[in-house]
Amino acid sequence: MATVSGQQGFQATFQATPHFSHMDEQMRRCIQECLSCFSVCEQTLAHCLKKGGKHAAADHVKLLMDCAESCRMSAALLSRESVFHLHQCATCAEICKACEESCEEFAGDAQMKACADACRSCAEACSTMAAMA
Amino acid sequence: MATVSGQQGFQATFQATPHFSHMDEQMRRCIQECLSCFSVCEQTLAHCLKKGGKHAAADHVKLLMDCAESCRMSAALLSRESVFHLHQCATCAEICKACEESCEEFAGDAQMKACADACRSCAEACSTMAAMA
Amino acid sequence: MATVSGQQGFQATFQATPHFSHMDEQMRRCIQECLSCFSVCEQTLAHCLKKGGKHAAADHVKLLMDCAESCRMSAALLSRESVFHLHQCATCAEICKACEESCEEFAGDAQMKACADACRSCAEACSTMAAMA
Amino acid sequence: MATVSGQQGFQATFQATPHFSHMDEQMRRCIQECLSCFSVCEQTLAHCLKKGGKHAAADHVKLLMDCAESCRMSAALLSRESVFHLHQCATCAEICKACEESCEEFAGDAQMKACADACRSCAEACSTMAAMA
Numbered sequence: 208m209a210t211v212s213g214q215q216g217f218q219a220t221f222q223a224t225p226h227f228s229h230m231d232e233q234m235r236r237c238i239q240e241c242l243s244c245f246s247v248c249e250q251t252l253a254h255c256l257k258k259g260g261k262h263a264a265a266d267h268v269k270l271l272m273d274c275a276e277s278c279r280m281s282a283a284l285l286s287r288e289s290v291f292h293l294h295q296c297a298t299c300a301e302i303c304k305a306c307e308e309s310c311e312e313f314a315g316d317a318q319m320k321a322c323a324d325a326c327r328s329c330a331e332a333c334s335t336m337a338a339m340a
Numbered sequence: 341m342a343t344v345s346g347q348q349g350f351q352a353t354f355q356a357t358p359h360f361s362h363m364d365e366q367m368r369r370c371i372q373e374c375l376s377c378f379s380v381c382e383q384t385l386a387h388c389l390k391k392g393g394k395h396a397a398a399d400h401v402k403l404l405m406d407c408a409e410s411c412r413m414s415a416a417l418l419s420r421e422s423v424f425h426l427h428q429c430a431t432c433a434e435i436c437k438a439c440e441e442s443c444e445e446f447a448g449d450a451q452m453k454a455c456a457d458a459c460r461s462c463a464e465a466c467s468t469m470a471a472m473a
Numbered sequence: 474m475a476t477v478s479g480q481q482g483f484q485a486t487f488q489a490t491p492h493f494s495h496m497d498e499q500m501r502r503c504i505q506e507c508l509s510c511f512s513v514c515e516q517t518l519a520h521c522l523k524k525g526g527k528h529a530a531a532d533h534v535k536l537l538m539d540c541a542e543s544c545r546m547s548a549a550l551l552s553r554e555s556v557f558h559l560h561q562c563a564t565c566a567e568i569c570k571a572c573e574e575s576c577e578e579f580a581g582d583a584q585m586k587a588c589a590d591a592c593r594s595c596a597e598a599c600s601t602m603a604a605m606a
Numbered sequence: 607m608a609t610v611s612g613q614q615g616f617q618a619t620f621q622a623t624p625h626f627s628h629m630d631e632q633m634r635r636c637i638q639e640c641l642s643c644f645s646v647c648e649q650t651l652a653h654c655l656k657k658g659g660k661h662a663a664a665d666h667v668k669l670l671m672d673c674a675e676s677c678r679m680s681a682a683l684l685s686r687e688s689v690f691h692l693h694q695c696a697t698c699a700e701i702c703k704a705c706e707e708s709c710e711e712f713a714g715d716a717q718m719k720a721c722a723d724a725c726r727s728c729a730e731a732c733s734t735m736a737a738m739a
Contacts, residue, residue, distance in 0.1 A: 211637075242376075245375070247419075248696050249657075252418065252420050252537070263522070263525065266689070269519070269522065276683075279412050280679055282382075283412075284376075287377045287385050290665070290672075294700065305689075381499055385668075386668070389664035390664045401667075402556070402651075403554075405671070406555050410546075412547055413543075420535060423532070423535070424567070424568055504645055511641070512681055513684035549644075551648045605669050
């Protein structure tokens with residue numbers, strides 16, 4: 208299927224990177240979680256702004272923006288193995304947790320559930336990284 | 341294996357996003373290419389700075405920085421379905437092509453080859469998107 | 474006054490940069506316009522989300538996000554004299570113009586007027602830069 | 607003079623923002639320090655890559671990249687009054703201090719001195735903000 212082949216392409220590119228292959232599994236997983244959470248938060252931003260009402264509440268939308276921004280900064284620092292990547296992961300875990308909680312308040316909205324899942328999964332990966340400090 | 345399960349987790353999160361599921365395959369693939377190319381360019385930045393010499397030439401390193409930055413901006417605009425996403429994809433395709441060419445000049449360096457591949461693949465996905473304008 | 478001394482500090486830091494001092498006035502002004510427009514758009518995002526209603530319409534908020542993101546990318550590329558800075562300025566001018574028009578539809582809202590002014594001024598500076606290509 | 611009028615334009619735009627005018631002086635100064643430090647670090651990146659040698663050492667260049675990225679994230683979160691702005695300022699102060707120390711090792715290089723000054727000034731403003739938590 209097209210979808211699967213598209214994602215195999217993604218994986219193939221990602222795994223083929225020699226510099227990346229020396230990274231331990233934890234770091235690799237954390238980068239992928241951050242990239243995924245970054246994109247999912249941006250998708251959810253569009254969803255929330257379109258829905259309006261409670262979905263577009265300032266505090267909620269700003270959390271989604273903070274989470275997207277923090278995740279992409281974490282992905283960058285992890286990828287280039289910055290000396291501050293553990294520090295940044297600790298901050299990112301906090302922001303992801305807050306965003307997860309905010310998304311969980313929307314019962315019955317599949318997009319919000321998916322975003323909460325992505326935030327929770329990213330928070331776990333970032334916490335695990337940060338605990339290595 | 342740990343690697344596979346980590347990536348299945350990534351795919352699962354990414355595919356489970358309802359907002360994302362309505363996107364056509366081309367847009368989905370383009371986001372993934374941009375996310376991958378963003379991370380690979382950051383990894384390659386670390387590789388080039390560590391190697392020094394020709395690898396750390398100002399023009400080459402700045403292209404890697406531009407490409408990483410452009411790819412993450414494209415990923416953001418595509419994910420939130422910004423009205424400027426096609427415009428941004430056109431710019432991103434140009435930057436990725438230039439970065440690919442710069443990376444191809446390093447024969448026998450597996451990291452540079454992987455980065456050239458990621459840039460070429462991302463340039464193609466972005467060009468395909470931009471052509472829809 | 475505190476405000477003035479704070480801003481003199483900003484100017485002093487900015488002007489004292491030797492690398493920056495060789496830049497021509499046009500480039501210097503363009504960086505400042507991009508930095509200013511980036512911050513003003515982020516401020517306006519907070520304002521619009523707090524106001525809700527028409528202010529928080531998806532298309533309008535997403536334009537503010539695009540404009541903030543584009544301006545900070547332009548500021549980065551201009552500052553490091555990237556080979557793509559003129560290309561990026563051309564894109565940024567387009568986005569700033571669209572954001573200006575969107576902000577101008579809110580008559581009698583001083584924040585929106587200030588944002589429209591910042592976008593117009595930044596669009597002019599970016600267009601002037603891009604015309605040097 | 608052109609330079610001065612350019613900067614007066616910047617100040618005028620910045621000060622005229624109604625949303626911004628309610629901010630206290632400390633926050634306003636911190637945003638300006640972050641914007642300035644972001645641009646100065648990007649300028650210094652170009653300078654260091656051009657000089658090569660010790661200037662282009664991986665650890666030093668990556669600190670400049672981290673500092674630029676952290677400062678622009680701080681400027682964004684402060685500008686939109688994110689709930690995480692104090693948290694981000696604490697992280698940013700750490701990164702700025704590390705970057706300042708790294709820049710101070712280059713005696714007799716005016717660009718490095720200007721960058722160290724910008725980092726020190728930004729670290730102070732961010733620390734002051736973070737202490738309000």
